[in-house]
Amino acid sequence: SYTFPCYRWLVGDKVVVELREGTAKKISDDTLPLEISHRKAELQERQKIYRWLAWAPSIPKCIDAKSEADLPQDARFDNEKRSDFVGSLHYALLELSLKKLAIKFGKSWNDLDDFKRIFWKLRSPIAGNNHKMFTFLSLVLIFLNTMDSWKSASNICVSLSLLLQEGNIFLVDYAIMDGIPANVIRDRIQHIASPLCLLYEHPEKGLIPIAIQLGQKPDKDTPIFLPSDPPLAWLLAKMWVRHSEFQVFQLLSHLLRTHLVVEVICVSTLRQLPAVHPIYKLLTPHLRYTLEINCRGRTQLLSMDGIFKKVVSTGGDGLLILAQREYKVLTYRSLQPKFDFLDRGVTKLKDYFYRDHSMMLWNVIQNFVSGIVSLYYKSDSEVEQDSELQAWIHDVAVEGFVDVPHFGLASELKTKEELITLLSVAIFTSTAQHAATNNGQFDWCAWVPNTPCTMRHPPPTDKDAVTMGMIMDTLPDISQSCVEMAITWHLGRAQPDAIPMGQYVEQYFTEPAALRVIDKFRKELKELEEQIIAQNEGLELQYLYLCPSRMENSITI
Ligand code: OYP
Helix, strand or coil, X not given: CCCCCCEEEEEXXXXXXXXXXXXXXXXXXXXXXXXXXXXXXXXXXXXXXCCEECCCCXXXXXXXXXXXXXXXXXXXXXXXXXXXXXXXXHHHHHHHHHCCCCCCCCCCCCCHHHXXXXXXXXXXXXXXXXXXXXXXXXXXXXXXXXXXXXXHCXXXXXXXXXXHHHCCEEEEECHHHCCCCCCEECCEECCCCCCEEEEEEECCCEEEEEEEECCCCCECCECEECCCXXXXXXXXHHHHHHHHHHHHHHHHHHHHHHHHHHHHHHHHHHHHCCCCCHHHHHHHHHCCCHHHHHHHHHHHHHCCCCHXXXXXXXXXXXXXXXXXXXXXXXXXXXXXXXXXHHHHCCCCCCCCHHHHHHHHHHHHXXXXXXXXXXXXXXXXXXXXXXXXXXXXXXXXXXXXXXXXXXXXXXXXXXXXXXXHHHHHHHHHHHHHHHHHHHCCHHHHHCCHHHCCCCCCCCCCCCHHHCCHHHHHHHCCCHHHHHHHHHHHHHHHCCCCCCCECCCCCCCCCCCHHHHHHHHHHHHHHHHHHHHHHHHHCCCCCCCCCCCHHHCECCCCC
């Protein structure tokens, strides 16, 4: 496979050969004019190859490439990864047709058991894996104030004020879905709702839904569904919530907040940091394959003839509008787990493994980053005076994260601490956060009624009129379900050529001091792994997505 150069081999005044080994150097560590001019020449060359592109307005910028074929060889999948990527999807689709399914477009399933016919290799427990959507209390109050019909829902109204005081009612609000244009698939309009769902934290059972409204405003056609309603009505209401969850989870938590955020870091790093730069060496293993997977995502998944357009309710214009809405309110603060949990009011939620593992991982990553940064930057002023680093942050904050009014990342780095936080965000997002959103996909989406990719009928307005036939005609049809299963399996399965978190196979750093920092990082990851395994032992529903050994070093899928 191709090796990434980190050291220049000078012949005359030309860079002829580049090797991987060598001491990391900031521009101020290079003293010879020739060395400095080579740094400049390398960056000029890279800036010609790696250019910014606004794929669409009001989302982060990306790499200028029409498809992955336009990318330089250094940024491409190697052969093993490429043939596996293409082969695995074919395998999944073949596996589905081997089950002798009559894959007819527009054909509904007969009943819920029918979905099991496409349940091959793996069976998964039912729940959700998007952690971004719980918000606490203040929103609950707004919700309650707008709801006259609560008065009639006496069975829960009685205890509600008490529960609110105890702080164990949570709201999942899909307001961002309100008014998103729905896809038209084979001449049939699909449907989108913007539900509100109240969850109660039961002392033993954990979070359970207690009330659902399938639109932002209550009225006679937007009733509040309750567990005491006719069972099929309550079931369909929950499916509607989960359909919104599919969209928000895939497009916002997964695509925008991991893939697209890390692509900005990736392009900036390639454009602004020479290969000998310590920060280039630190980041590069965490950026492997991200450009190619994102190019494939744009051309094969999100484009006007891509998979979303074919089977997902937000395919076509909807997905971009949704991403633009989220990007408008995206903050750098929310990419830091500590603040994210605080701001969402979920610091006290019990058995919230995603939160606990994220916090532990953040600390381990931050220690590691801080160890490396301190080797090369002795003071804040060394950060301030590193002109390459300043050009890098400018590219990140001004070029990449363009048009994002409240983002809150300055275009200059003034202190070591600011640098450490940003690098920790980059590494946390490309490892832990991506694993948390990507790796559970098949577990939660394979049972299609649990997380449907589209809805073919509007939300129910009459609780008493919901039938199983209506549910089946609303859920994805047989062919849409098969595609959802195939793609989520393809993306969520363990990747055959994965480099696990903290494994640095392409030794970028060679200094003993840097290697010691890496060793310590790996030791701490191993301890964390043992802690997570021990915590999960004997649990019926395990949460192992944030085991370092199961996480990749970068976003490669
Ligand atoms: C790229 O050969 C990616 O058609 C996935 O994209 C699938 C393909 C290409 C298609 C391969 C082919 C990965 C990057 C990304 C992302 C985040 C959003 C993922 C959403 C997945 C939704 C799957 C369900 C569809 C019904």
